[in-house]
Amino acid sequence: MLTTTPRLYTRRPSPTTAEFTVTTLPPPTIPLRILRVLLLALRVALVLLTALALHARWLSSPYAQPSLPSTCPTGDGWFSMEAVWYALDTLHKSSLGQLVGGLVENVPLVVLLPAAAALCYLLALRVHTTESLLVMRGLGVQTSSSPATYLASATSRFIPTEKIRDIFVNEAFRGFEVRYYLIVVVEGEENVVVVFPRLLPRRSIVETVWRGARACLYESRGGDTTEEKG
Structure with missing residues (x-):
């Protein structure tokens, strides 16, 4: 009851900014x-x-x-x-x-x-985990992840637009299953940046974030909306 499967919340405060948050925190209810x-x-x-x-x-x-x-x-x-x-x-x-x-x-x-x-x-120890991807056209993207305990601070990283070579969905074997994850290829770095590394949400969420991130970075989108995807 305290946690749920990773859920996606999308917030678009402007046509050039989008924030994608994946969390295991259930929707707030009185109980x-x-x-x-x-x-x-x-x-x-x-x-x-x-x-x-x-x-x-x-x-x-x-x-x-x-x-x-x-x-x-x-x-x-x-x-x-x-x-x-x-x-x-x-x-x-x-x-x-x-x-x-x-x-x-x-x-x-x-x-x-x-x-x-x-x-x-x-x-x-924290009961739930929250990770997010903030996309700002012309500036770059910022990844953040909540700490494992209340004694630590959140970890975040900003990647400027000129350093982003590509954003795409990759797949890998984890045990006996195939997991899909979103990665950012950074110029000059050998290792890629994995988005939502702790939660590794299901494929539908990864693809939704991938399309939204690329649209915000490279295309024109309008309207201020807030979306939720379970």
Whole structure:
């Protein structure tokens, strides 16, 4: 329910500009929005529990430094490390904190630290993937791809028009199936640029983007439209 097969959204803000976005994010519905909010709350809760467990284990370690003064931060102090420590200290003294502390008290750090890092990485993973191709006649094309986690930034690349030798659909074997993908041949580069490399949408979407990209780059098209293709 949180993801779907790659879908194509086409946006043409001007006759010389077109944006093709392929995403696994389903169309927004009320149940989906509620589910995403619940998932976000679960992520935050698990991150807080992980931080509380590490804090409790650190306090039980012989290498722990004396605790910072338990004073409530004020003003800009809420955005400092002292505020984080104060919040963890307060949670540690609660019944939940005592329970978590008792559970991890005898867990070796060589086990707890990798497990906490792995859990935080899993919680930071994005549920859906979004990739796009922005075509601007006379300027070039820009490819972009959403990161795998919320901790990274999107990757993008701009290719000026004078460097584009051709845009075409290629095919390759992936396992026991033939996959079609869109590529941009760049002058002076040995390797081609694959559009939508992570999603590799089905042939109909690839051909639609190919026709639209070439039309926007080399032909005259009018009208501001927004299209969706499932």
